[in-house]
Structure formats: C-alpha cells, structure tokens
Amino acid sequence: MIFESRIWDELEVGQSAELRRLVTADDFYVFAAASGNHNPIHLAQQKQELGTPEKAVAPGMFVASLITSVLGNVLPGPGTLYRAQTLEFHARAHAGEELVAKVTVTAKHDDGTVSLATEVRRLEDGVVIVSGEACVVAPKKRIRYEELEVPGLVVQRHRHFEKLLAVAEPLPALTTAVVCPEADHALEGALIAAEHSILTPVLIGDPDKIAKAAKEIGKSLDAYEILPALSHPLAARMAVDLVNSGRAGAIMKGHLHTDDLLKPMLDKVNGLRIGRRFTHIFVMDVPGVNHPLLVTDAAINIAPDLATKVDIVQNAIDLAISIGIEQPKVGVLSAVETVNPAMPSSIDAALLSKMAERGQIKGGIVDGPLAMDNAVDIGAARTKGLRGAVAGHAEVLVVPGIDAGNMLAKQLAYISHAEGAGIVMGAKVPVILNSRSDSAMARLASAAVAAIHYNRTKGGAK
Known part of the structure; x- marks a missing residue:
C-alpha cells in the first residue's frame, strides 16, 4: 500500500x-x-x-x-x-x-x-x-x-485459560486430594481453585507445616479438611486411598518430589493404573496462538519407546477433546519432516501417524514427522510442500523425549510468555502437577483442566 x-x-x-x-x-x-x-x-x-x-x-x-x-x-x-x-x-x-x-x-x-x-x-x-x-x-x-513496518504487538492476555475457567467454574467442585501442601506456593494453588469453586481440596500432610504455609499467604483453613500425614510417602498413599474409596476425583501435587507422589499410584495392586502409561501434558496458552497448544511429554517419560509414545499421543488426544478441541490435530515432532533411518524420532513419528490412520490411536488426526516450524506455521508447511490437515495447524505437539519437551515448554513460557497448565494422564483420575515457578493463573488453569476432564469422563480415566 x-x-x-x-x-x-x-x-x-x-x-x-x-x-x-x-x-x-x-x-x-x-x-x-x-x-x-x-x-x-x-x-x-x-x-x-x-x-x-x-x-x-x-x-x-x-x-x-x-x-x-x-x-x-x-x-x-x-x-x-x-x-x-x-x-x-x-x-x-x-x-x-x-x-x-x-x-x-x-x-x-x-x-x-x-x-x-x-x-x-x-x-x-x-x-x-x-x-x-x-x-x-x-x-x-x-x-x-x-507502508511502514511497525513492530507487531502480542497481547499477553491468556484468553484460552479464561475460557477454560468459564467452563470449569459452573461444574460441581472436584474433590481433590492435595498431597503435602506444606509450602506457600503448594497450598496457594489449591486454595485459589477452591475460591473459584473449581476444587474442594482435602489437604494431606503435616498439619503444623500446612498451618504455617496458610499463615504466610494470609489464608484461613477453617473451611478445609486436613488429614494428618507426617511423611511424604504416607501422604501420597493416603491420596491414592481417597481416590480408590471414591472420596476424591483428582490428586494435586504439593511440596514433594514427583517420584514420591507417583510411586503409590503405580502400585500394581492398589494403585491407580488403567492400562496406560502415565504421561504428562502441558496445556499452554501462548499469546498470539489462536488455540491452546498441548506439549507432551515434558516431565515424566525420559526416552519413550514407540509403545510409550502411543499412550502419550492417546492421552493427549483425550485431554484435548475434553477441553473443547473436537478432533485434535497432533504433530509428532522430529528435526525434519521426512523419514530418516538414522533419526529414530522420525521413524517413530511415521509409525504413529500410520497407527492413527489404522485406528490404533483414536479421536485425533496424527501426522509426522514434522519439524517444529512446519507443525505450527502454515507458511513453513506450504514451503516444504506439506498439505495435510495437521501441518501448520498442530494443536498437540508430541516431542521425541523429555529434553526436547522440557526445552520447548520453557521456551514457550519464558520467551513467548505462555502460561502452562500441567496434568498427568493415564491414571484413574487426573493428577495436577504444578511447579514452584507456576503463576496463580497456571495453577488455576491446571485445576480447571482437571475438573473439565473429570466431568467429561466421570472419573477422569478415558
């Protein structure tokens, strides 16, 4: 012009x-x-x-x-x-x-x-x-x-999380076993979600430490049930028992190691297994992206094999459907968009794509291998001659391993100013996995995602 x-x-x-x-x-x-x-x-x-x-x-x-x-x-x-x-x-x-x-x-x-x-x-x-x-x-x-080239502006407003909160708040509050909320950041997320009528937290841990954390953030615990547990393994075990007895529909990580939280859930007799591997999913609200972006697995499975990746993909599809993505488009990432026998991630990506085509993975459209640029940018996809439904439009990004997933999620958070809600799937109920650096919005969104998924599946498991 x-x-x-x-x-x-x-x-x-x-x-x-x-x-x-x-x-x-x-x-x-x-x-x-x-x-x-x-x-x-x-x-x-x-x-x-x-x-x-x-x-x-x-x-x-x-x-x-x-x-x-x-x-x-x-x-x-x-x-x-x-x-x-x-x-x-x-x-x-x-x-x-x-x-x-x-x-x-x-x-x-x-x-x-x-x-x-x-x-x-x-x-x-x-x-x-x-x-x-x-x-x-x-x-x-x-x-x-x-026409002058004026620098573009991206509004750091997390509209996708706002929509999730609007969906979650009218739902029945989800009773959630909060394991060891013994530090201010661990307790605050649960109480904020309760104040928004998303969760009804049951606090499990050392009562004195929980009370100290509540005092530090200026919150009253009068409305909340507290179950004493003086060790982290005991608290995690009690949370699993609450789920198995029907008293809780979700678990939230507090101030303890993830391994301690998950260990009793993986117990073959009394745990929360449903026949799939536990996998972690970041639901990310990225400014400038017109849909939520799911990144998996960035926190649990270190170097997943093909069978594990099948569960990673299926869990992500199920969660994406719960949050309103009718037919999730899944991009399986590698460094290239062609199959290279020397690059195992490209072979796994091609196999996952074919498995979805044959109905072994259900509910979404899976394509790979895709490089990051042609998974999310239509211009890059067209330049490479990629014409499928996923290329340039991916809503779920499946990474080759935990290193790539962790780097991608943190790049989106710290450079692209995204917020990320963390959920573990594959158990009987959703597991809310927050980190100490999560903002109040991220913690609230994690609770909202868990509540929405639980209510869609009436138990969390798909």
Whole structure:
C-alpha cells in the first residue's frame, strides 16, 4: 500500500477520505497499556470478573483516535500535524464491531491550516459514535512511502485459560486430594481453585507445616479438611486411598518430589493404573496462538519407546477433546519432516501417524514427522510442500523425549510468555502437577483442566 500526502495547495473543500477498522478486545488492552486507563468496563476479562459478561465497551478516546489514522495516512496524509480537535460522543462501540472513520475538508486557511469535519460510525447500522472538527497543519512538502513496518504487538492476555475457567467454574467442585501442601506456593494453588469453586481440596500432610504455609499467604483453613500425614510417602498413599474409596476425583501435587507422589499410584495392586502409561501434558496458552497448544511429554517419560509414545499421543488426544478441541490435530515432532533411518524420532513419528490412520490411536488426526516450524506455521508447511490437515495447524505437539519437551515448554513460557497448565494422564483420575515457578493463573488453569476432564469422563480415566 502506498501512502502519499496532499499538500495545502491540492486540498479542496468537500474532499473526504475514510478507513475501516474491526476493533477487538485486544485493541482495548493495548490502549490500556499505552494510555494508563485501566477502567475495567473496557477490558473483557475484568468485566467477566465483575459479573458483566457483555462485550467490552470501546474507550471513547480509542474510538476518537481512529480519526488520526485517516488524517495521518490519507487526508491530508503523511506529515499532517494537529492544531485542535473537538469531540462529541453520541453512542458506544464494542469489541467485535467494524468502525468507519471519516474526515471531510470544510475550510482552508491562509496560515496553512485546514479544517475538517470528523466522525466515526458503526458500519453495520451507520450509527455515529463520535463526531467533531479537526484543525490540522497540512504538509508543506510531499511525503510518499510504502507502508511502514511497525513492530507487531502480542497481547499477553491468556484468553484460552479464561475460557477454560468459564467452563470449569459452573461444574460441581472436584474433590481433590492435595498431597503435602506444606509450602506457600503448594497450598496457594489449591486454595485459589477452591475460591473459584473449581476444587474442594482435602489437604494431606503435616498439619503444623500446612498451618504455617496458610499463615504466610494470609489464608484461613477453617473451611478445609486436613488429614494428618507426617511423611511424604504416607501422604501420597493416603491420596491414592481417597481416590480408590471414591472420596476424591483428582490428586494435586504439593511440596514433594514427583517420584514420591507417583510411586503409590503405580502400585500394581492398589494403585491407580488403567492400562496406560502415565504421561504428562502441558496445556499452554501462548499469546498470539489462536488455540491452546498441548506439549507432551515434558516431565515424566525420559526416552519413550514407540509403545510409550502411543499412550502419550492417546492421552493427549483425550485431554484435548475434553477441553473443547473436537478432533485434535497432533504433530509428532522430529528435526525434519521426512523419514530418516538414522533419526529414530522420525521413524517413530511415521509409525504413529500410520497407527492413527489404522485406528490404533483414536479421536485425533496424527501426522509426522514434522519439524517444529512446519507443525505450527502454515507458511513453513506450504514451503516444504506439506498439505495435510495437521501441518501448520498442530494443536498437540508430541516431542521425541523429555529434553526436547522440557526445552520447548520453557521456551514457550519464558520467551513467548505462555502460561502452562500441567496434568498427568493415564491414571484413574487426573493428577495436577504444578511447579514452584507456576503463576496463580497456571495453577488455576491446571485445576480447571482437571475438573473439565473429570466431568467429561466421570472419573477422569478415558
């Protein structure tokens, strides 16, 4: 697109120009960050928390700012400077509406300024949102350029987790055995989930340590059941017993090693096995990605063989379906998108793809091997000539081993600013696996994912 200014001599009364803009909820977050106006009526998530689910109202000055895009880009165009602007607001715009900003030259002045009538109206019904008059200094020298490359902005707003919370909160609270919540970070996640009516925690561990943790975060334990257990192995065993007796529908990791948590679950007689391997899944909310991204296995299976990868894929598909992905698209990752006999991960990926095609893996579309770029980027996929349903559109990423999975998940978290909910699948019930560095949103999302999956499967196991 070419931008070219019109100097004062070229302007005529009656000339007009307009631009269209579809406004989004993210636009309002960007405006809030830039202006410092954090009025919750303009911010979608805050409106939900205040109990007003209507679409976010566009800030008045954001709507008015659309006028400047016409003045600065088209009429008079590049080089234009403001002298004055009057505004009168007639109606309100909302996220999801298409607006039209228009300016019309009404007068030229000998001092080089120009007066223009300005308005922004809603395209759908023609209702005028704001009107006024601008006085600008027209450019004295013609400026012409192709569209400038303005750095892109990614709003770090975790909309996918917000949707999961909206699904989980109306469900019956899931009774959850919380194992050793004996540190502030371990206890806080369970209590936050309880405050959102997602979980009903049963706290298992040393009562004195749990009470100390509660004091550190300023929370009362009066509403919660506490089962004393003075060792980590005993607490984990008690959590398994609660599940087997029907008293709990999920387990949450507290302040103990993952091996200690999982050991009684893997017991062949009294554990929680259902015939599949235990596998870990990160459900990640990545800013700029228009769907949740599942990464597996990044925490339990170190160097999975083909049989283990079958369970890794199937568990991920089952969880993806629970959180609303109707037919999950699974990309099995390798360093290349072709089968290389010297690269075992590429062979496993091809076999998993064929196994899904033959019905040995159910519920999703599986393709591999895929390199990371052509798994998630349609442009990269098309460049490599990949035309399948998964290439460029993967919703589940299956990594070759724990090293790759851990690196990928942490890169998404610390460089791409993603939040990750951690769930272990393959047991009778979902196991919530949080880490000490998880944010409150990540802990809450983990609980929400567990509750949603449990309620879909009525027991967690698929």
